[in-house]
Structures are given as structure tokens and as C-alpha cells.
Amino acid sequence: MTTAGEARGGAVTLSKDGLPDWLAPVVKAAETVEPLQLSRFLPPENGSGRQSAVLILFGEGERGPELLLMERSGSLRSHAGQPSFPGGALDPEDGDPRADGPLRAALREAEEETGLDPSGVQLFGVLPALYIPVSGFVVTPVLGWWRAPSPVGVVDPNETARVFTVPVADLTDPANRATAIHPSGHRGPAFLVESALVWGFTAGVIDRLLHYAGWERAWDREKRVPLDWRS
Numbered sequence: 001m002t003t004a005g006e007a008r009g010g011a012v013t014l015s016k017d018g019l020p021d022w023l024a025p026v027v028k029a030a031e032t033v034e035p036l037q038l039s040r041f042l043p044p045e046n047g048s049g050r051q052s053a054v055l056i057l058f059g060e061g062e063r064g065p066e067l068l069l070m071e072r073s074g075s076l077r078s079h080a081g082q083p084s085f086p087g088g089a090l091d092p093e094d095g096d097p098r099a100d101g102p103l104r105a106a107l108r109e110a111e112e113e114t115g116l117d118p119s120g121v122q123l124f125g126v127l128p129a130l131y132i133p134v135s136g137f138v139v140t141p142v143l144g145w146w147r148a149p150s151p152v153g154v155v156d157p158n159e160t161a162r163v164f165t166v167p168v169a170d171l172t173d174p175a176n177r178a179t180a181i182h183p184s185g186h187r188g189p190a191f192l193v194e195s196a197l198v199w200g201f202t203a204g205v206i207d208r209l210l211h212y213a214g215w216e217r218a219w220d221r222e223k224r225v226p227l228d229w230r231s
Contacts, residue, residue, distance in 0.1 A: 012103040016124050019145055022065055023058060023124070024053035029212035030125035030143055038208045041131040049131060053102035054087030055110045056205070057121065058168075059146035065168040067206070070114055071161040071196060081161065083198045085205075086110035089137070102126065102140035114163045115155050120148030132201055141205055142215065166193045172210060174219035181224050190225055199227065 003184060016027055043049055057068040071083045088109040095101040103126070107118040122123055125143035156159045165187050170193045180190035181198040189207035191198040196208065210216040 006026070011071035012100045012107070012123065014103070014123050014125060018147075019122070019124060020060065023145060024210065025213035025215065026058070026143065027125060029209060030127055032211050033127065033208070035128035035130070035158075037100060037212065038128060039130045039204060041133055042145075043129050043131045043138045047213065049136050051090045051097040051101070051140075052088055052137045053090065053109070053140045054085035054140055055106040055121075055144055056085055056127075056141050056203075056209070057110070057116075057144045057146050057150055059165060061165055061167065063167040066165040067168065068110075068114070068146070068163070068165055069194075069198065069202070070163045072190075073157060073159050073161050078101045079229050082200060082202075083196045085141070086116070087139070091131040097140075102129075103142055104142075106142035106144075113155060113160050114152040116152050117148075117150075120146060120150050121162045123145045127205070130201070130205075139201065151189075164196075166191075166198075170194075170212075171206060172215050172217050174217055177219035178225040179221055179222045183225055183227070190227065197225065197227065 019027065059066050059068060068086065069083050070086055072081060086109055087106055089096055090101050090105040094105040094108065103123055107121060110116045111118055122145045123142060124145055127141040129138050129140045152163050154163060171191055176192050177192045178192060179187050181187055181199065188199060189203045191203055191206065
């Protein structure tokens with residue numbers, strides 16, 4: 001496991017030792033998935049884009065496997081009110097974005113945004129870096145196992161509106177799945193869980209993880225939902 005101090009300065013490594021058996025399909029998916037199988041938006045070949053990372057943290061709650069998510073503050077200039085994985089841009093102290101910089105950034109951002117104790121997290125995989133054209137971020141999804149759960153919650157209300165976990169069973173439930181329609185006309189997978197509409201980059205990564213881990217259940221892709229579905 002990785003301590004907060006290691007996350008900021010020392011080496012951060014990946015380990016698959018001691019993971020629960022139910023995570024095996026996720027481990028395999030992370031080892032075999034190709035970038036274009038996750039998204040058609042890949043990092044620019046010229047190396048442009050701001051390097052960032054998100055933490056895809058799997059835990060085990062009362063209802064079995066679950067994911068940690070947060071909802072961004074409605075006052076933010078970008079992605080306001082949108083559910084997401086904890087994460088953000090790499091800082092210089094995170095180190096080389098081509099090495100363990102994304103691992104440190106994912107843990108650091110998760111601690112800053114949710115109060116997560118990094119010492120209870122075991123990082124076990126990294127997905128191919130993806131690109132978010134609207135913001136220019138190159139995002140590396142980092143996979144973690146919440147081996148020793150710690151209390152989490154809103155640290156800074158100016159950045160985070162709430163922190164919550166979602167059972168994987170709810171994410172795979174066809175009743176909670178839909179296709180989100182952006183005002184631009186773009187369509188993408190969405191999840192209606194925990195009184196939230198999870199869409200965009202976060203929903204896309206979850207959708208592909210469920211698919212390549214073999215957890216996806218058939219759902220109605222004609223079920224559409226606008227981004228203002230609660231209004």
C-alpha cells in the first residue's frame with residue numbers, strides 16, 4: 001500500500017497481490033484493453049494537452065463491490081455539478097507523467113477532494129491515457145482497491161458538492177442505464193444512480209470497464225435522458 005508521503009514524493013508502485021477474486025476481470029481488462037476500445041478521443045500525437053489523472057477506486061460495501069465517486073461543485077467554471085472520479089491535473093511534484101506521476105496525482109487529488117487516506121489504497125492498474133477535447137486534458141485512469149476504507153466526505157465545498165459510493169450492482173442494473181443527450185447533440189452512456197446522472201467521460205469509462213470486465217448486462221440503448229433530467 002502507499003502512504004500519503006509516498007504519494008507526494010517517493011516511488012509509487014502497482015501491485016496485484018492480495019486483491020479480491022471479484023476484481024480479477026477488471027485486472028484482466030486493464031491489461032488487455034486497447035485505447036480505441038475505451039474512447040475515440042485519444043491524446044494528440046504532438047504531445048499537447050494538460051496531463052491529469054483520475055482514481056477509479058473499487059471498494060466493498062454492504063451491497064458488495066462499489067465505486068467511489070464525487071459530485072463537483074455547481075460554482076466551478078468547468079464540469080460544474082457533474083459526478084466524476086476524484087482526480088485532476090498533475091502538479092510538478094507528482095513527477096514524470098510517463099512514469100508514476102499519474103499514480104501520485106490520482107492519490108493526491110483523491111485525498112484533497114474527498115479526504116481519502118491514501119495509505120488504505122492499493123493501486124493495481126492503469127488504463128490507457130484518454131483525451132477530453134472540450135478541456136484539453138489528457139487523462140490517465142488509475143485503478144485502485146480500497147483495501148482499508150477510511151472516512152470520506154467533502155473537503156472543500158467550493159470544489160466538491162458531495163462524495164458518495166455506488167454499488168457495481170446498481171451500475172449494471174439495466175433500469176439505471178440510459179443514453180445521455182448533450183445540447184450539442186452528442187450521445188453517450190449514462191447512469192442514473194444515487195440521485196445523480198453520471199455522464200460524459202466518467203460514464204464512458206465506467207461503461208467500457210463494465211463491458212470488458214464481463215459485468216455488463218443488456219440494457220435499452222434507446223432509453224434517452226437529457227442532462228437536465230431532474231428539472
